[in-house]
Amino acid sequence: MEVAAVSPAELEAARDAALAAIAAAADLEQLKAVRTEHAGDRSALALANREIGALPPQARKEAGQRVGQARGAVSKALTARQEVLEAEHEARILVEEAVDVTLPTDAEPVGARHPLTTGAELIADIFVAMGWEVAEGPVIEAEWLNFDALNLGPDHPARTMQDTFWTEPADHHVVLRTHTSPVQARTMLTRTPPIYVVCPGRVFRTDEYDATHSPMFHQVEGLAIDEGISMAHLKGTLDHFASQMFGEGITTRFRPSYFPFTEPSAEVDLVCFVCRGVDSDQCRTCRGEGWIEWGGCGIVNPRVLQACGVDSERYSGFAFGMGIDRTLMFRHGLEDLRTLFEGDVRFTTAFGSEL
Incomplete structure (x- = not known):
């Protein structure tokens, strides 16, 4: 058409x-x-x-x-x-968008140390001030030191693949350490009591990566071996540690628990550092409990002392352990564990250098 x-x-x-x-x-x-x-x-x-x-x-x-x-x-x-x-x-x-290039500026941007680094050093300084020493060890560890020496027998659940990263070949019996307790075992094997050491470091477990868990995280453990050591010494040490980390008046309490490497054993709770146990019903941090779970502790099991060559008839000791990451989350009000590991320089710079 x-x-x-x-x-x-x-x-x-x-x-x-x-x-x-x-x-x-x-x-x-x-x-x-x-x-x-x-x-x-x-x-x-x-x-x-x-x-x-x-x-x-x-x-x-x-x-x-x-x-x-x-x-x-x-x-x-x-x-x-x-x-x-x-x-x-x-x-x-x-x-x-003009920039005055004649304005003075730093030749290099001011950096900041990561809060995990400064936090671990702060914890170490607290114990060094009490006369303790800092001990370190390898993150790839022998199975015997990671488990057997600590009274974790071959059938203990923590030795299964659900918790532990095992290296290959399996007959080498080598793991990524699941706690820093092997450092304590190495210390007892190479030193003569009295022993007072604190052991910060990275540990590895097959956990999911989410807001409260990570397959790699940081622990600090303490070990004291001497004559006449009791739970009272342990309580006083942890009360001092808590007050130095979270402020005067923050104390701890013990709840009976079980760990293979200590006997008796206890869970350690902190007085809530937000409400301090007063009017805790309104506190979102402790959720009305007045206390916050912090870690585990106890008197060193005599079997562990014997396995590491320490005379259990003469000496006794205490040990404790808690997460450095969790401690920093409490200290700085962080809600997501992943912010510590994702490498965002804006997060690190906000902390600056903690003295």
């Missing part, structure tokens, strides 16, 4: 409307909208161009020339206006 060509007057009106809109565009966003309306696939000039093919042969040439001239004028105007608006945009940015 043949159609009538768009009249010259209609083409001129469409062209003039497009040119006026282009001239009125104040910025690149407005020009983009004008381009779509007056030069896009559904614009009046584009529709007129599509109708050329349906015209009689004798009318196509003239109509094609008129439409082509109109579209060419619009395209040329769009290009010219875009160049002007881009130049204005760049000039405006140079003014608005």
Whole structure:
């Protein structure tokens, strides 16, 4: 079916409307909208161009020339206006985002140590001030030191694949240490009591990575071996540790528990450092308990002393352990354990250097 060509007057009106809109565009966003309306696939000039093919042969040439001239004028105007608006945009940015390069600045940005590093050093300093020593050991550990020496027999659940990373081949009996207790065993095997050591470091367990768990985390454990050591010495040590970490008046309590390497054993709770046990029903931190679980402790099992070459008839001792990560979450009000491990410099810088 043949159609009538768009009249010259209609083409001129469409062209003039497009040119006026282009001239009125104040910025690149407005020009983009004008381009779509007056030069896009559904614009009046584009529709007129599509109708050329349906015209009689004798009318196509003239109509094609008129439409082509109109579209060419619009395209040329769009290009010219875009160049002007881009130049204005760049000039405006140079003014608005100008930087005074003559202002003094540090040659290098000030960095910050990671809170896990400063936190572990703070804990070590607390015990060094009490006359203790800091002991370290390898993170890849012999099975005997990680388990057997600590009264964790071959059938103990912690030795299964659900908790422990075992290296290959299995007959080498080597693991990624699941606690820093092997450092205590190594210390007892190489030293003669009295022994007072604190052992911070990385440990590994096959936990899921979420807001409260990680397959790699940090522990601090303490060991005291001497004549006449009792639970009273343990309680006093942990009360001092708690007050140094969380403020004066923060004490601990013991709840009976079980650990293979201590007997008797206890769970250690802190007085809530937010409500301090007063009006705890309204406290979101301790959830009405007035106490917060912190770690485990106890009197060293005589079997552990004997396995590590210490005379259990003459000497006794206590041991304790808690998570450094969990302690820092308490101390700084962190809600997600993952913030400690994800390497965001903005998180680390916020802590600065803790003295």
